[in-house]
Amino acid sequence: MLSSRQQVERDCQRREPDQIDQRQQKLRQCCVLFDFSEPLNDLKYKEIKRCALQEIVEHLNNQSNVITEPIYPEAFNMVATNLFRTLPPSSNPNGAEFDPEEDEPTLEVSWPHLQFVYELFLRFLESPDFQPNVAKRYIDHSFILNLLELFDSEDPRERDFLKTVLHRVYGKFLGLRAFIRKQINNIFYKFIYETEHHNGIAELLEILGSIINGFALPLKEEHKQFLLKVLLPLHKVKSLSVYHPQLAYCVVQFLEKDASLTQPVIKCLLKFWPKTHSPKEVMFLNELEEILDVIEPAEFQKVMEPLFRQIAKCVSSPHFQVAERALYYWNNDYIMSLISENSKVIMPIMFPALYSNSKSHWNKTIHGLIYNAIKLFMEMNQLLFDECHRKYQAEQETEQEKLAQRDALWQQMEDLAARNNCV
Structure with a gap:
């Protein structure tokens, strides 16, 4: 030997x-x-x-x-x-989560x-x-499987080459396309529901962005199911920040291909909306604006009520970056045109959050952005704005009366308890 x-x-x-x-x-x-x-x-x-x-x-x-x-x-x-x-085992399998912005990758x-x-x-x-x-x-099924396994390499240089190689293979071998898509699906399923760890999700999504762009119309049911059952659940994973730009691009590509997918996509995003993770909320708001940039007016009307109820919550967020990102929607001309066309529905949803936070939010930058949003609403429909203002004040007065009644009731109970103790 x-x-x-x-x-x-x-x-x-x-x-x-x-x-x-x-x-x-x-x-x-x-x-x-x-x-x-x-x-x-x-x-x-x-x-x-x-x-x-x-x-x-x-x-x-x-x-x-x-x-x-x-x-x-x-x-x-x-x-x-x-x-x-x-591939060697993860350099830090049980330690702190890898932060791509802070930690250095392990190079091959x-x-x-x-x-x-x-x-x-x-x-x-x-x-x-x-x-x-x-x-x-x-270049057969076995070769493709071996190639896909390498996407879990920690070395970004290797993953970058793999991305280009797989894209070339996908383009040249028509008979392997369905198999490649299926195996990428399997990687995503395992990542979402089992491991929540894989180094190559961003690169695989980047390849898929090009693949989705080339899908023929009308979209096959298989491709729609891929969006709803694979891409959207990727929003649930803790490490979303590592691959979110590529994921958002894929989602928007689908909506540009088939506007009828808008309603299920937005409903799913609202379902997965983060409750206690502010940086993730900002990512969702970024993606939502990308979706609104391509949304058809008819599709917008189907989702505007639950959508703006969530945006109102974001405007009221004590985390100023979440509130700031939501209020930046009022700087988007297309979104403002959609709001204007549907102001009778949207303004009553948004008014309480804007008005209350104009007085109570701790951040001065947010005050300025809220003032801008309120001003645009006034210019959009003064009569509706005044009606929302009157309704808000009436609700506040009713709420104050309820609080006063509650306080009086508690006071009566305290007085009664004090008299009983004296006896």
Whole structure:
């Protein structure tokens, strides 16, 4: 049994073009794996392999007609040998939750080689000489499953390459598209309902954003169910902040394709609305504004009452960033046009929250934003505004009377108890 060092030396020394094509020989040479956990071991031979990989990448970039049929098995074997591996366990499986804004990711130690393997694979897939009909013998279900497992890598550089690779594979292999979507679904299901941990959710959603954009109309029932049963429940997971921009993009893509999905989507968002997590509330408000930017007026009317009841709660939030984000809706011209067309429904819902917080909210910035919203309501429909104001004052007076009656009742009970004690 030859050691890794002996294999590299032997492969470097053999130059028999009559027996083995030099490209095939180099690909075989690159199947030798090294242990990068010991940085100083086999430095010379690690560099030889790195140079060989770089040479193949440059050859693919600069030469034409280099991908012949005998190259396919060698290339895919080399890619599989180097990439498909058991990922190390999470660097902090039971400790504090990973914060992508604060914590440094664990980088793959063998990246000096892996980077060139990924680049080679991409050049191979993107080459004008690439023949999917030949490659489909090697890019099968098993290959796709192994590729998807790598999305859980902690190294963002690897996940970025994987995102591009899978997108190219999806584009070139029509027969694998349904299988790829199904397996991504399975990853999401496991993430939502079992582990709540996966490093590649953002990248997988980014791929799906492009896939959804290409869906033909009318949407298949399978695709609608994917939105309702997979994408929307992703809003429940604690680590939403890691992948929320990509998730919101996917949701909006669906609504641009089929406006009839707006009502179930907004109802689901309201159902999952965070109760005690203010940063997550801000994310929901961001996504909701993106949805309102593309909503059809008829669909808006179906959801405006529960929607603005939630927005009224946000305006009343003691967390100023939540209140601020909700009040920024009044700076959106399209949302204001929808509110104006339906002011008879929306203004009575919003008025109590705006008026009470104009006097009671602790943050001065919020006071200014509320003043702006109230001013816009007055300009929108002065008569309705005055009616809302009168109704609000009447309700406040009624509430004060109830409080006074309650206080008087308590006072009577206290007096009665005091007299009984004296007896």
